[in-house]
Amino acid sequence: MSLRQYARDLGMGARFAVTGGREGWVRTALTAVGVGMGVALLLLTTALPGVVSGRHAVEEARTDYTFSAEPRPRGDDTLLLADTSTWWRTESIRGRLLEPEGPxxxxxxxxxxxxxxxxxxxxxxxxxxxxxxxxxLLRERLPYRITGTISSEGLLGPRELVYFAGAEGLKQSAGGARVERLRSFGDPQPQPEHTDPVLLMMVLVVFVVLLMPVAVFIAAAVRFGDERRDRRLAALRLVGADGWTTRRIAAGEALAGALIGLVIGAGLFLAGRQLAGSVTVMGESFYPAYLDPSPLLALLVAFAVPASAVLVTLLAMRGVVIEPLGVVRTAVPVRRRLWWRLLLPLAGLALLYPMIGQGRSHGDFDQKFVTAGVLLLLTGITALLPWLVERVVARLDPSPLSWQLAVRRLQLSSGTAARTVNGVAVAVAGAIALQMLFAGVQSAYVSDTGNDPARAQMEIDLSDHGRVGPAAAAIARTEGVRASVGLATASLGEKPRDAEVPYSVVVGDCAALRELAHLPSCRDGDTFGLIGPDNGGAFGRSYFDATLRPGHDAYIDPAYGDTPGLAVPITISGHLRQVAYRKDSLMLHATGLLVTPAALPKAAEPALLGQIYVRTDRALPDAQEYVRNTAAQIDPVSEITAVTPTRTSARYTSLRTGMLIGASCVLILIGASLLVSQLEQLRERRRLLSALVAFGTRRRTLGWSVLWQSALPITLGLLLAAVVGVGLGAVLLRMSAAKVTVAWADVLTLTGVGAGVVLAVTLLTLPPLLRLTRPEGLRTE
Known part of the structure; x- marks a missing residue:
């Protein structure tokens, strides 16, 4: 057959889709809406590289850290910059104080x-x-007059909170701690970014898991209304068209719906693109300009979606015999074979198996094998679910009327029921695998700080040690503060120049020192020896005893490496008392000397770093905001952090946030697509439903039958998803060289979410069901 004939048949099908009357329009509209939602999400995915590169370019351009241990010389082209970032409740605010030193x-x-x-x-x-x-309270913390606006060149997103304030009298910090001297903005030492193999593998899996349900939904959307379409095609057989011609015409109808869906999807994407600038999702916002799809990827979507619509339709019609007098669809179907369906997940496992145990120490994972392996495993669900539904419903014993109606319908069209829940099953399986993967590798990216939030909820690092006492007193008087503890620290070594500086000297009054150790008695002028719970750490107890031996001079702030130090001697008393470390100490690794203020040499004071630990009244909602305000008044460049028991890698956090945002979008797509699918099935059966009501069937019975028709396939789909998801998660954990553990609570939660989406969609279809079961539904033209 010539290509011209093929194109003519496709064109005829497309004309039927848009000129075939109300039935044709409704079917085309349903297909277009389903495809359009999938296309919008695909276009969003193709735009993600632009979002990442755009935000990265801004981050790099506004970098204001020199990473230099040596103070830079002043010049007419230098700027003093202090990092004064803060928090307002749950929102981060990026702040900088700027003092120009020349024109x-x-x-x-x-x-x-x-x-x-x-x-x-x-x-x-x-x-x-x-x-x-x-x-x-925030206005009190930022008592500056607003004289201008920061443009998009300096912001990661339109909802980012940033300020630049003018200042005088800033002093550059040693080592670039809080105040920097800059000659330009931007990364002064750009380095090639090291890619964590496990994180890269996780990124690939996230993309595959989030996009696979979209592809399944698009494939299901192009088959909306196929039963009515096939009956219309029987008329073409009556006027002389052969079977292949009718198939091509059917493919043309699907092609028209897919093309209209492309337009709808592009419109939804553009609308969402504009909306992105005004919303914040999980603390992140994006400029619409960043959401520009990659031209190559967008072209791939524009080609793949219509091509898939044609291919799916041709494949689906292989089991349909369209004759001049009707459609042979309701005859006893050929039983689905299992063997080839098992080949898909087995092939996926075969691709992933060589990478088991690779972890981070054996280079990058093969991206093609990871992508193909995960795709095949998830595709296996779509192949196995129709077989599973067919086998189970064939053995069900219909008993109540609603159950009988549901079971009989499933027995006649188990493939349609499986298609409806395929996307949910794939999404749940992928979510379970991702949850296992993230939980299994979490220990590598989430470290235990050892801090006890019950002992202190905030820590304030001051730029000037001399302010510790007054600052601690001022913080203690602040509304919402129960107690504050002021301490000052410096490094302590055995020699004036020490290659390693393993110990510290901590200065504080007796009450403050008791927050670190159990002191037998204490008065100003006392000094104590404190060894931490690690018994001297890597240097051992002998090194500790040598550094603090009686009559020996230890050195506060010794020079080490290329870093200059004061190297102030402090004589170890012959009566130095050793004190026991508190298990709930405010300073986790304080090992060395505990010194009261009168015992500290005056020459060592410039080496001290001041810290204040704050206990707040958790019953007061804005207690931390009052503390931040007081700290900003005392020391504008103080660093205030919330005490947390764990610390998480920024890259890991970004990936997890991206996964949650993507999963939310997929969940919305799941619900919307299922709703469209359910409404389409009810529309197909409205005459049958009206006839049942006319013969005395109660609407409540029909409502329960619709619920059972959704519940049975989704139950089977979720069981299959749990098995595949746990299996895929176990394989990914083995590839990451992590211990395989299954959090069954998470598995049950995710399957419950999938079931909840289907239940919600089913409840939303009940009002249309009541309308469709009116006697008027028996009318025909």
Whole structure:
């Protein structure tokens, strides 16, 4: 057959789709909406590389750390910059104090000038927040006059909270701790980014798991209304068209719906793209300009979706015999074979098996094998589920009327029921595998800080040790504070120049030192020897005893490596008392000397770093905000952190956040696609449902039958998804060289979410069901 004939048949099918009257339009609209939602999500995925690169470019351009241990010399082109980032409840605020040291001082990206002292440039979102009546405490913390706006060149997203404020009298910190001297913004030492093989593998799996349900939904959407379509095609056989011609015409109808779906999907994507600039999802916002799809990937979507619509239709019609007098679909079907369906997951396992045990120490994972292996395993669900549904419903014994109606319907069209829940099953299986993978490798990216949030909820690092006492007293008087503990620390070594500085000296009054150790008695002027729970750490007890031996001079802030130090001697008393370390100490690794203020040499004071530990009243909602305000008044460049028991890798957090955002989008797509599918099935059966009501069947019975028709396939689908998901998760954990553990609570939660989506969709279909079962539904034209 010629290509021209093929194109003519496809074109005829497309004309039927758009000119075939109300039935044709409804079917085309359903197909287009289903395909359009999938296309919108696919286009969003193709835009993700642009989001990542756009945000990375901004982050790199506004980098303001020199990573230099040596203070930089002052010049007419230098700028002093202090990091004053803070939090407002659950939102992070990026703040900088800027002091130009000459007329050529650099201007940060997004700013058109440097603010004068007392002035502030803010991002649009921060301007909006400061103008709200609820932000009174934040306005007290940022008492600067707003004189300008930061543009998008300096922001990661439109909802990011950022400010630049003018300052005077900043002092550069040694080692670039809090105050930097800059000649330009940007990374001064760009290094090739090291890629964690396990994280890269996780990124691939996330993309495959999130996109696979979309592909399943699109494949199901192009088959909406296929029973009515096939009956219409019987008329073409009556006027002389052969079987292949009718198949090509059917493919043309699906092609038309897919093409309209492409347009709808592009429209939904553009609308969502504009909306992205005004919403925050899990703390992240994006500029619409970042959401530009990759031209190559967008072209691939534009080609693959219509081609898939044609291919899926041709494959689906192999089991349908269209004759001039009707469609032979309801005859006893050939039993589905199992052997070839098992080949798909087995092939996926075969591709992944060579990478088991690879972990991080054997190079990168083969991206092609990872992608293909996960795809085949998830595709195996779509192949196995129709067989499983067919086998189970064939053995069910219909008893109540609603159950009988549901079972009989499933026995006649188990393939349709399986198609409806395929996407849910694939999504749940992928979610279970991802949950296992993230939980299994979490220990490599989430470290235990050892901090006890019950002992202190906040830690304040001061830029000047001399402010520790007054600052601790001021914090203690702050609303919502129960207690504050002020301590100052410096390094302690055995020699003036020590290659390793393993110990520390901690200065504080007796009450503060008792927060670290059990002191027998204490008065100002006392000194104590404290060895931590690790018994001297890697250096051992003998090194500790040598450093703190009676009559020997230890050295506060010794020089080590290329770092200069004060090397102030402190004589170890012959009566130095050894004290026991508190298990709930505020300082986890304090090993060395505990010194009261009168016992500290005056020359060592410049080496001290001040810290304040704060216990707040958790019953007061804004207790931490009051503490941040007081700390900002005492020391504008103090660093305030919340005490947490764990610390998480930023890359791991970003990947997990991206996964949750993507999973939310897929979940919305699942619900919307299922709703469209259910409505389409009810529309197909409206005359049958009306006839049942006319013969006396109660609407409640029909409602329960619809629920059973959804519940049975989804139960089987979720069971299969749990098996495949746990298996895939176990394989991925073995590939990551992590211990295989199954959190059954998470598995049950995820399967429950999938079941809940189907139940919610079924309940939403009940009002249309009641309308379709009216006697008017028996009318025909």
């Amino acid at each position: 050529k001082a650099p201007v940060p990206p997004g700013a058109d000038r440097l603010p004068a002292k007392g002035e502030m440039l803010v991002s649009p979102a921060l301007r909006e927040l400061l103008a709200s009546p609820d932000a009174k």
